[in-house]
Amino acid sequence: MLSRLKDIVGGFLSKSSPGKAEIEELVRGIQRVLIQSDVDIKLVFELSKRIKEKALREEIPPGLTRREYVIKVVYDELVKLLGQEKATIRMGRQKILLLGIYGSGKTTTTAKLASYFRKRGLKALAVAADIHRPAAYHQLKQLCEKHRLDFFGIENEKDIDRIIRGALEVYEEKNYDILIVDSAGRSALDSELIEEIKRVDSILKPDEKWLVISADMGQAAYTQAKGFSDAVGITGIIVTKMDSSAKGGGALSACHASDARVIFIGTGEKIEDLEEYDPVRFVSRLLGMGDLQTLLEKAREVMDEEQAKRMLEGEFTIIDFYQQIENVGKMGGISRVLEMLPLPGIKMPKDVLKLQEEKFRKWKYMIDSMTKEERMNPEIINRSRIERIARGSGTKPEEVAELLKAYKQMKRMIKKFKKGRFLRRGMKLDKMLSGFGL
Ligand SMILES: Nc1nc2c(ncn2[C@@H]2O[C@H](COP(=O)(O)OP(=O)(O)OP(=O)(O)O)[C@@H](O)[C@H]2O)c(=O)[nH]1
Ligand SMILES: [Mg+2]
Structure with a gap:
């Protein structure tokens, strides 16, 4: 299955300083996957030859490490093999x-x-x-x-x-x-x-x-x-x-x-x-590089810039949290979002996802039942407020507590994101921000 390419590329990326042997191992791995996926053997060998030639001989463009460059070469060759350009679909009669x-x-x-x-x-x-x-x-x-x-x-x-x-x-x-x-x-x-x-x-x-x-x-x-x-x-x-x-x-x-x-x-x-x-x-x-581009485009569609800015400044209220949940829905559910993020190897069983989406729906009801003050400042939500919110949204107090916990977790995560811990190797915060249209 082609999905195994992700592991092979991941393995290559984990090597500290890949040389000839590592590149050859990478190419062999790619060959194996492509052949198992029933790609014509002749095409596979042509592709491997080109990858090896370029990866080993060509001068590395400035600003890229050899590792990054090799992955770029692999990526280009696979695109060439699998179709090159996207067709345009006419929207007329x-x-x-x-x-x-x-x-x-x-x-x-x-x-x-x-x-x-x-x-x-x-x-x-x-x-x-x-x-x-x-x-x-x-x-x-x-x-x-x-x-x-x-x-x-x-x-x-x-x-x-x-x-x-x-x-x-x-x-x-x-x-x-x-x-x-x-x-x-x-x-x-x-x-x-x-x-x-x-x-x-x-x-x-x-x-x-x-x-x-x-x-x-x-x-x-x-x-x-x-x-x-x-x-x-x-x-x-x-x-x-x-x-x-x-x-x-x-x-x-x-x-x-x-x-x-x-x-x-x-x-x-x-x-x-x-x-x-x-x-x-x-x-x-x-390749598990994550379809960051797709994600950013979609994110831009559903997320207004103000909100993005506020989020990255760490001022993350429960209203933002609510909008995040809505955005996830608009982007086609959690599984689609996970697929698009540059986090290799994350897979969730379908029923878990379903439960999660169910939970999201309930969370929305709970947030609807909060007062404006509670939404802006969730710290004030105490036991009796939790009980009121549960009654108002037809849920259980434990479930409201769970929502508050999830909110706090997300808030923490966004703080870390801000500090750059979540950013990928080599990717600068300013580049990330410009991706968000900031
Ligand atoms: N998993 C999966 N199943 C699909 C997909 N597309 C179609 N199927 C299934 O393939 C089977 C055949 O699909 P049909 O749409 O009936 O195929 P058809 O070409 O109209 O078949 P005939 O009318 O018999 O020639 C059905 O069970 C579909 O549900 C797909 O993208 N993924
Ligand atoms: Mg038919």
């Missing part, structure tokens, strides 16, 4: 056709995309156009109902032309921005499938034809991407099941090698488990 073999994730992804576009303020319609699998119509319909997404389909209709024409009518009449068509799969790209796709293509005239490939395909994704591309043309790829397959690295590198662009990756079965694929961010997360 468009018709999208999803293609792919059986079980690749088309139907699930149709609903995910409808939700993705709706979140961005576009009116999206999901269309069931798999006329072969009897359950396909219901599968998509149910998914759409569950998430209140607009759906079009004709039950038991075996004539694909009628379905597509019907969908187009609704698309025009109701003035939808986005039309997403879930097509039928086959066990392979055979002549029947090609014929059907061509038929849909000629009536629908889609703006985008996105091939859905499961990460389980590994490097075989190359042949599939080429095959679909030659037979019916594709404008991008969505690699699904990145969360559950050990072959994600193989699939991503193979798609890139086939010249097709990976646009999204599927990272779970839930509707929100769809990510725009950005190789740079993907690799920084893999």
Whole structure:
């Protein structure tokens, strides 16, 4: 699994003065992980050779240690292997056709995309156009109902032309921005499938034809991407099941090698488990360097500058604490935040996270039940105040005490952060602050 890269890079970073032997060990580790992740062996060897050449020979740019430089080289090479540039996703009116073999994730992804576009303020319609699998119509319909997404389909209709024409009518009449068509799969790209796709293509005239490939395909994704591309043309790829397959690295590198662009990756079965694929961010997360950039951007969105400034000055009230909890929610929950922070190796079991999020909700009620004075100056909260707050928020006094303890802990942590103890090697406080827009 690619996630093991984090440990390998971590091991390298822990060496005091890495030389040739350490660099070779690092490269061997990377090779092993990539090969296990089903990346084409030829690509792996080319990459290793380039890393070694650069890491050992090139002059180190001023301002970087050799260790930092080596990691930068590894990072650049992995980005090159896994896709280089992020594709831009057009936010205008468009018709999208999803293609792919059986079980690749088309139907699930149709609903995910409808939700993705709706979140961005576009009116999206999901269309069931798999006329072969009897359950396909219901599968998509149910998914759409569950998430209140607009759906079009004709039950038991075996004539694909009628379905597509019907969908187009609704698309025009109701003035939808986005039309997403879930097509039928086959066990392979055979002549029947090609014929059907061509038929849909000629009536629908889609703006985008996105091939859905499961990460389980590994490097075989190359042949599939080429095959679909030659037979019916594709404008991008969505690699699904990145969360559950050990072959994600193989699939991503193979798609890139086939010249097709990976646009999204599927990272779970839930509707929100769809990510725009950005190789740079993907690799920084893999290497455990933390997607600091993403975090800062998101943080900037949800956190006003005043608050950031106050926080770093150590004047951290319970209101700030409350906002932190809210921000965590807006950033997609604790697990997302942990993933993005530069803290390698932190993983929490899912149920623990859930409990924690549950707790956050209660904390918000408790803070709502506090007086303004209590919020500004939590030190005054004594036993009787705790009891009142618990009553007011429908919680237990122990739970209120726990909230106060967590607040104090966070306050302490922020003080330490201020003193720089939490800052990463070499990172200066002023750089950090400028990251926060200060
Ligand atoms: N873990 C995980 N599972 C996924 C992901 N995307 C899809 N799945 C699961 O993969 C299975 C197949 O997904 P479908 O969306 O039905 O695939 P399909 O391409 O429409 O399949 P056919 O209609 O049979 O060709 C389902 O159980 C999905 O829940 C993903 O990103 N991660
Ligand atoms: Mg399907």
